[in-house]
Amino acid sequence: MATLDQINTIVVVMMENRSFDHVLGYLSLPEYAGRRDVDGLVDLATDPRFASEYDQQIYRPFPMGDGRLLHDLPHGRRQVATQLAMSGTTPTMSGFVRAYVEENHSIVEQPPPLGYLTADSVFMSDFLARNYLVCDRWFAPLPTDTHPNRVMAFTGSATVDDTHSRIIPHRNLVFDWLTKRDVRWRAYHCGFSFFPLFGEFEHILGGKFHSMRQLAADIATDDDNEVPQVVFIEPEYSDSPVHFGFSPCDNHPPDPIGPGEHFLRDIYTALSSSPRWAHTMLVVIHDEHGGFFDHVAPLPVKMPVPPGALYQDAFVTTGVRVPALIASPFVRGGASYHGNLDHTSLLQLFAEKFAGDRRAYSDDVNRRIDQGIESASSVLAHDARTDVPTAPTKAVTVAQVLQATKPLINENQKALLLAGQKLLAHNRAKAIREFPELVHLQA
Amino acid sequence: MRTQLFLAVRSIVPMLVLCAGCASIESFSANPRTACAGDAVTVTWAAVGDVTIGSEPAVADIGPKASTGSQRFVVERDTRFTLKAGRFFSCKRTEADVVILPAAREYGGIAACSAADRAITLSVPLGERQVSSALTVSSVTNANPRAIVLVKGSRQATIPRGGRSAEFDREPVAGTWTLRADLAPGESCQDALRAVANRLTFRVGFGCGD
Numbered sequence: 001m002a003t004l005d006q007i008n009t010i011v012v013v014m015m016e017n018r019s020f021d022h023v024l025g026y027l028s029l030p031e032y033a034g035r036r037d038v039d040g041l042v043d044l045a046t047d048p049r050f051a052s053e054y055d056q057q058i059y060r061p062f063p064m065g066d067g068r069l070l071h072d073l074p075h076g077r078r079q080v081a082t083q084l085a086m087s088g089t090t091p092t093m094s095g096f097v098r099a100y101v102e103e104n105h106s107i108v109e110q111p112p113p114l115g116y117l118t119a120d121s122v123f124m125s126d127f128l129a130r131n132y133l134v135c136d137r138w139f140a141p142l143p144t145d146t147h148p149n150r151v152m153a154f155t156g157s158a159t160v161d162d163t164h165s166r167i168i169p170h171r172n173l174v175f176d177w178l179t180k181r182d183v184r185w186r187a188y189h190c191g192f193s194f195f196p197l198f199g200e201f202e203h204i205l206g207g208k209f210h211s212m213r214q215l216a217a218d219i220a221t222d223d224d225n226e227v228p229q230v231v232f233i234e235p236e237y238s239d240s241p242v243h244f245g246f247s248p249c250d251n252h253p254p255d256p257i258g259p260g261e262h263f264l265r266d267i268y269t270a271l272s273s274s275p276r277w278a279h280t281m282l283v284v285i286h287d288e289h290g291g292f293f294d295h296v297a298p299l300p301v302k303m304p305v306p307p308g309a310l311y312q313d314a315f316v317t318t319g320v321r322v323p324a325l326i327a328s329p330f331v332r333g334g335a336s337y338h339g340n341l342d343h344t345s346l347l348q349l350f351a352e353k354f355a356g357d358r359r360a361y362s363d364d365v366n367r368r369i370d371q372g373i374e375s376a377s378s379v380l381a382h383d384a385r386t387d388v389p390t391a392p393t394k395a396v397t398v399a400q401v402l403q404a405t406k407p408l409i410n411e412n413q414k415a416l417l418l419a420g421q422k423l424l425a426h427n428r429a430k431a432i433r434e435f436p437e438l439v440h441l442q443a
Numbered sequence: 444m445r446t447q448l449f450l451a452v453r454s455i456v457p458m459l460v461l462c463a464g465c466a467s468i469e470s471f472s473a474n475p476r477t478a479c480a481g482d483a484v485t486v487t488w489a490a491v492g493d494v495t496i497g498s499e500p501a502v503a504d505i506g507p508k509a510s511t512g513s514q515r516f517v518v519e520r521d522t523r524f525t526l527k528a529g530r531f532f533s534c535k536r537t538e539a540d541v542v543i544l545p546a547a548r549e550y551g552g553i554a555a556c557s558a559a560d561r562a563i564t565l566s567v568p569l570g571e572r573q574v575s576s577a578l579t580v581s582s583v584t585n586a587n588p589r590a591i592v593l594v595k596g597s598r599q600a601t602i603p604r605g606g607r608s609a610e611f612d613r614e615p616v617a618g619t620w621t622l623r624a625d626l627a628p629g630e631s632c633q634d635a636l637r638a639v640a641n642r643l644t645f646r647v648g649f650g651c652g653d
Contacts, residue, residue, distance in 0.1 A: 044587065046605075049642035051551070055565050057476070058549035058586075058644050070536065087553050094553060106537040108523070277533040376489045 003330050003380040004353050008017035011231040012346060013267060015155065015260055016146065016238075016252040017075065017290025020321035021061065023125055023257070025136060025294075026118045033119075033129075037336045039136045039296060041116060045349075049295045052114060053085075054097040061293060064115030066122075069254035073084070073113050074103035077144035077161050080319065084115075084143065084298065091297040091317065099291065114293050123392050124261040124268070125325060128284065131389040133331035133379055139299055140288040140319030149196060149288045149319060153292065153343035157303070157364035161311040167199040169308055172362045174347065175203045175242025178230055182185035183354045188212045190236035190246040190263075198200065210314070216270035217433035227276065230350065237261050253290055265391050268327060270439050272388050281328040283346065283376060289320035296321050299340055301371045306364065311425040318342055326376075329384040339374045348375035393440075417441065465533035466492030472598050473524045473539035477548060478575040480653035484541050485571075487513040494532035499523045518543065544578075544651050549586055551622065551644030556632035563635055565643040567620040578616040582648035583608045587624060587639055594621040602645075616647055 027033045028040030031035050037083055044050050044060050054061045065189050074082075082102065085095035100106070111135040119126040140153035147163040151170055159169045175195075178185045187195060190212045203209075210218060212233070222228075238248035238255050249259035263286060271277055298317040305314050324341065344365050351360040360373045361368050420441045423431045469489040486496060489511045496505050502516045508529075521542050528535045550573075554565040560577055585591050585602035592601050593608065595618055600610035622643040626635045 007632075046588075048588065048642045048644065049643055051549070051640070051642050053552040053642070056550050056552060056569060056573055058551055060549075070538065085553060087636070090636070090641060092553055094642065104537055105468050106539065107472065107476065108538050109542060236608045271458075423603045 003382055004377050006279055006384065007229060007281045007328070007330065007353065007380075009229060009276060009281070009351070010346075010349065011233060011267070011271060011282045012280070013233045013235075013264065014251040014286045014343075015235060015284070015286045016149070017073075017288060018251050018257065018286050018294075018323060019057070019292035019294040020122045020136065020138075020296070020323050021123055021294045021374060022289075022292035023115050023286075024114050024129060024136075024324040024325075025061070026063075027129055027301065028133065030193070034335070038129075038304070039188040041295075046247060049093070049391035050152050052094050052097045052111075052293065054101055054111075059097045059114055061114045062110050063118055064110070064112070066258050068429065069112050069258055071100075071106065071112070072253050074099045075145045075288060075291040076163070077148075079103060079147075079291070080143040083293075083320070084317075090212065092179070093293070093295055093297055104186055105316045111254075113291055121257060122261055125284075125323065127389070127392050128264070128268070128325040128327050129334075131333050132325060132327040132335075134336045135324035135326065135339075135341055136321070136336055137296075137338050138285060138288075138322055138324030138345075140322050141301075141342045141344060142288075142303070142315050143317055143319045144288070144315075146287055147197070148228060149343065153200075153287065153346065153421040154195075155364075156344050156347050156362045156368075157306045158304055159309045161309075161313075161315075168197050169310070170198055171306075171308075172364065173198055173200060173203075174279050175200065175208075177347075177361065178350065178354070179203075181354050183230060183350075184226065184228045185212060185230040185232070186218075187234065188215050188428075189234040190241055190249065191239070192240045193234055194237065195232075195234075195272070212266075213436045215267070216439040217271075217275045217429060217437050218431060219270055219276060221429045227378075229354070233267055238387055253292075255324045266436075266439070269391050270436075271395060272327075272391070273439060277388060278329055278384065281380070284323075284325045286322040286324075286325070287343075289322055296307060299342075299372065301342075301368060301373060303304070321373065326379050327379070329386070329388075330380045332381055333385070333387075333389070335339040337379045340372050341376060341378075342373055344368050344377075345376040348373075349377050352377050362365055394428065464491060464530065465595065466490065466528040466530035466535045468526060468535045469526055471524075471526045471537050471539055472542050472572075473522075474572045475546060475575045476540065476573060477542055477578060477649070478518060479577040480543050480573045481517065482543075482577060483515040483517050484522075485513060485515050486524050486539070488526050490526060490528035490535070491572050492528035492533075492535050494528075495527045497525040500524070516579070523527050546649045547582075547584075549644050549646045551586070551642060552618070553641050554622070554624075554636070554639065554643040556626075556636050559625045563624045563626070563632075563639065563643060565622045567622065567645075568618065569617050571617075574616045576615065576617050577652045579650040579652060580611040580614050580616055580647055581650040582613050584646040584648075586644045586646050587622075588641075589624050589639065591643065591645070592623040592625075593645060594623070595619065613650070615625055616649065620645065 025040035044088040082099040235250035236246035249263040251260040352358040600608040
């Protein structure tokens, strides 16, 4: 049986605005994992690829602690062009400081776009990287900001090249594609969702959008004939107009990344504690780099201006590399994958899985296949592993960390733990439906 | 009546905020960015709103200023200047650092290649934005993955990869530096530029007037 046939549920989590080097680059540094199989940060003091120039001075990446930044970082189409700093047709990736100064008028010794995080800050990404698979050639599809890249992810094309207040014109929405092929899908959201921006409100209100608080219970109680084959999970967006019951956890600067790491931990724990994990593929990506430095040049993948587009200039490269992690029994632990991927690799995966042909999604996606973008199925191993690594329990040093991750320090906390365990033992399904946080506790 | 007043205020306040404009920062800089203790640095700003210039550590004469201006401040230590602009309910903030006599700095940028001259070259003008006129060279290091010829004024040195030169010691750092890396026999411009990631740089160690 082909590996893809053994995957019953594909789970996609798309976070916001971080580059590969910023989140996972440390994996290559000798003082951390020293992984030579990952194309991350090396020889930072001397390798010219890591030199960013502003006003004749050279700036190089530096370790930064997690925390709130003074500014969001520039990442619109014009600013990304500055960051790529083309020399002829070659992106030199040397303009990240320049774009930051031009946007924020701030020039400091350690410009935030060059900061990289380490394992302490990205404890869950580090866990996934050590126990599952890192893709170090996963690019945002377009060298611009949120809306175009998310539209690429969910339609395979982009009629907008920037992020503006409007319902986004589109074609080939993934929800329509899946529904047309009787594929069971579901979306989980923390607070307000990104998907209403497509304007197809019947999808949103048709019963397939569930609160993130239902995830663990749904996984535990869904019947085989109702468990979704594709799941999209959304964080609480920092740009959401309202926050009701959730704090931002989408990783969008200037907010810290710690809450997003805890969000990933919630998702992984919910999925991996279910017997269905044996047939699950979890994909964690970021929509675009958010203005953070990355040393790998975007791919020369061209996208002509589609009919009805609200812009005139065609894109001639992908965007910047983003962190991409795959967790599944069908990937090897501590492995890496170097094939060229972008968000449309997921649409190829759906086409391959549910239509038997990776070219069955759309002509737009096929145009990217023809330019070397692979299917996300490329990362899968032939044989399943049986171990299920346990997510870390350590807390991170940001204000928004979940109380549940703090070590037990008093009798009341110990009592609450005991009560939670007893409640789980009494009726696990009902307990986690009422109190999703309990999924972290063992009965 | 009270309800009507509340509704009126509620409708006006957002309009004031949105229509009358928020605070914004048009420009901010503190130059030179690398200086000697006792140097006067020029802080220049342009903003919309009530402006306050601050610093850490504090220097003389910081505080509320006109929305646009330029002023010289004497610095003795590494100093972070801040600009805060406030208007109605919005506040913007930005920062600029001045560093006193760092051990070294790397300068350079994106280089160009001439097939006719068989060389990659880059000119690096260092002026009052970058360095104090009191700063002198204590050493120069070739930070590139190949040998370079470094020229400043009448002085010139060929420096191997990773090597140092004393040719420029005690010279002012300010001025125009020219870097040249020759192509290897048979090497194309494309290959040469790829080998240096399109960049040429050099490191300067600093002294202050001695």
